[in-house]
Amino acid sequence: MPRGESENGRDDMLIDGCEPEQPRGNSVPDGFNTNYLKVYYGKLFPHHDIFKWMSYGNDGKHPACDRSYFGQREFSFTLDNDIYLRFQSFNSASELENSINEKCPVKIDIGPVYNVDPAKRHAYAQAGDNGFAPVERELIFDVDITDYDDVRYCCSGADVCLDCWPLMTVAVKVIDTTLRDDFGFNHVLWVYSGRRGVHCWVCDEKARRLNNEQRAAIADYFRGNENSHKKVSLTGHALHPFLARSYTEVLKGFFEEKLLSSQNLFSNEERFEKILEMIPDESITSELRGKWQESRRSSISKEDINVVRWGQLKQMLQSGKQKGQGLRRCVEEIVFSYAYPRLDMEVSKHMNHLLKAPFCIHPKTGRVCIPIDPNHCEEFDPTTVPTLSKLLGELNMGGVKADGGDEWDKTSLGKSVRYFRSSFLQPLLKSCKEKIESSYSAKLQESKNSLSW
Ligand SMILES: [Zn+2]
Secondary structure, three states: OOOHHHHHOEEEEEOOOOOOOOOHHHOOOOOOOOOHHHHHHHHHHHHHHHHHHHHHHOOOOOOOOOOOOOOHEEEEEEEEOEEEEEEEEOOOOOHHHHHHHHOOOOOOEEEEEEEOOOOHHOOOOOOOOOOOOEOOOEEEEEEHHHHOOOOOOOOOOOOOOOOHHHHHHHHHHHHHHHHHHHOOOOEEEEEOOOOOOEEEEEEEEEHHOOOOHHHHHHHHHOOOOOOOOOOOOOOOOOOOHHHHHHHHHHHHHHHHHHHHHHHHOOOOOHHHHHHHHHOOOOOHHHHHHHHHHHHHOOOOOOOHHHHHHHHHHHHHHHOOOOOOOHHHHHHHHEEEHHHOOEEEEHHOOOOOEEEEEEOOOOOOOEEEOOOOOOOHHHHOOHHHEHHHHHHHHHHHOOOOOOOHHHHHOOOOOOOHHHHHHHHHHHHHHHHHHHHHHHHHHHHHHHHHHHHOO
């Protein structure tokens, strides 16, 4: 990379107020390297917001603040040379910022809060109940599109396009609704993983304090049934209300209006056979198969063949002739197996699992791991997420703001940082401060009462 480009040395030549949308003269060649990253961490990465978040209100002057709280959180850095630094801890925002700027990690992961400062864990290494152990951790979810490879035909592996990305959108909708409506969580952050999936951070205090068993129970709730080799199990007489709601509110519409055609689920024999395999009635499957092999030879219909065939299948399974609940359930089963969220359960089950910090840059795509608004997740387009080089180009264009405002505000990262603050961080910190305040006054009251004895 031409060295000077990332140094932002042209600021003084630029006129304030230039449109950052047209970076022509200041564009920065695509890429991901230490020089770019240094500029990113130095000028754009929202260190202070990460510190505020991870402090959960414990960075204030209130007498009930736990000032050691932030320092007991594990951060881990992956360096350029694949060196992996675990159990990093920091006592202040500036310590965190200085370390990130100095080490310039290609990836920053966030781990749990431990009972002691993780950097000094060896001092507490004696076995037993008082050893080194995690005490708090956000409830996290990781959804990766590579887990959908058997139901998407447009891409495979790490590739993702606008035909398969909606599978992630559906996962966000189903999981987000459930976390809020069924579990009563309020502080839920969704983040684009930078390449092929999404991460979810549930940050309510009661979520952070879940033990591993409780986390596993929540993960199983999402699976529908614990011991199943299927992606989701629908055994039982009636659908669990959560699955029924996911089906009617999200999955059915998505499957019929989008997935069916965008993935051409019935377009050839191999694909429709995969669906017929899910129907346990030989007479129905052979009738459908016959129809579809026939129509392939004489198809003149202008209608989408996937939609037509799905309609035929539904009619067969749901007609009055079919008495068995099981066959009617087949329609739902097919929709679930194609569209239902596929979670990496292990990530959610253990407190000490690490997860990449928001606003990191994905080294392969160069894209920023920006938050996703679950209320508008269908508008999220992974192909337009700002890249490191785009941001540096915008920074070059932006010039020095007269009011000395934040650098990120001059770039297309601004929207994401503002969303992070207004929709996630501010409401979270407000509730944390209320909690700290109320537990403090409860304690005061308690000690008053005990004095009055
Ligand atoms: Zn695709």
